[in-house]
Amino acid sequence: MLQRIWQKLSKPAGASKAFRVFYLVGNKVILLSASFKAGQLHCTCTEHLLADNAFPDNLLPLLATQPAGSDVAVVLDAQRYQLLPLDKPKLPAEEVIQALPWLIKDLCSLAPDDMQLDYLDIPGTPANPRINIVVTSKSALQQLCKELLKYKLNPQLIAPQEWLTMELMPTDALTRLLLIQQAGQPMQVQVIREGQLCFSRQLRGFDQFSDTPIEQLQYGLLDNLLLEMQRSMDFVESQLKLPPVREMLLMLAHPQLDDVVALFKKTGFNQAKALQLPVALEWAASLNAITCWPAIAAMQQLAFAKEPKHEAAG
Structure with missing residues (x-):
């Protein structure tokens, strides 16, 4: 820029x-x-x-x-x-x-x-x-x-x-979805492939996600987030005409991030894992x-x- x-x-x-x-x-x-x-x-x-x-x-x-x-x-x-x-x-x-x-x-x-x-x-x-x-x-x-x-x-x-x-992110041909949120900041979802940013948007209604105990996430907030993830993945294939998302990488300021990843996997998002540098x-x-x-x-x-x-x- x-x-x-x-x-x-x-x-x-x-x-x-x-x-x-x-x-x-x-x-x-x-x-x-x-x-x-x-x-x-x-x-x-x-x-x-x-x-x-x-x-x-x-x-x-x-x-x-x-x-x-x-x-x-x-x-x-x-x-x-x-x-x-x-x-x-x-x-x-x-x-x-x-x-x-x-x-x-x-x-x-x-x-x-x-x-x-x-x-x-x-x-x-x-x-x-x-x-x-x-x-x-x-x-x-x-x-x-x-x-x-x-x-x-x-x-x-x-x-x-x-x-x-x-x-x-790696620069290979895999389509990756990145879910990212810093403390006190909006949550963002991005799709990256071959080192290029293909899609980016802020998710409304999740500003308090990282402050919500893991037990309370299951009272609706997690379901709403998973719905947004599925919509984003569908958009990647139907509108952007990209290959399906193969990895869902989470970089969230939640103190129980490993448990959040486990909940994603439990609900069928097996490609979810914590992002490693x-x-x-x-x-x-x-x-x-x-x-x-x-x-x-x-x-x-x-x-x-x-x-x-x-x-x-x-």
Whole structure:
């Protein structure tokens, strides 16, 4: 996301050995600080409350304490952007991004000239191509990049958290459904295949799922969730024309996650299991992945110089 802002405001990625990921979630920042030592990435995680003033001003005190020359990634939680599915405009590729602000102006609270946009093609819809659009405030992100440079920090990646789950998954041809929820956050369901995000949506009515004891889940809440899972799996086959879901991976902040997985299996969802970080993320083994997985995924891209998996930037 935001490649054109990077090209205008950021320095070229250099041989920096210090990395910082700022994950903005609710009223706090989860900060991952990392560096390479003896060829290994060493990472620590801290949490910082944000002041009440507006973003990005409330981030400045934390920026001021970071070592100059660090490469930086910023991850936005779902409160700081909108994700909108849309039929792909029948335009040349270079004109699509220019048309999007006017196509979504009635769906977005931002003025068209303050929209920073990016999009992903949705696989499996060749007859009626569709895209997922992410939009956030251009003026806020431009100010953020200027502040990063003022503190001699190198902005390399700004991304919505929903587009980072691919880092947690294998890139083979299996169709996988990911059910994910952090403490105090909405529950999301995503479908990923061959390293591509095919489907993503928030599930309403499950905000308290992770706070509900396992015994009480069986009084209707679990049945409602399983119904949503079946609807999502049916959508994958009937609408996206993808192969059936072969794995259902759960990353939930529920303290009895193993019991939740067992309940899924008991009701016939035998493909359900708890998500385990891949070998490529073994450097993050000591971190609480459920709390900070977006920051972990961004650090993987940042520290190992991976290319973002998106189509275009506005």
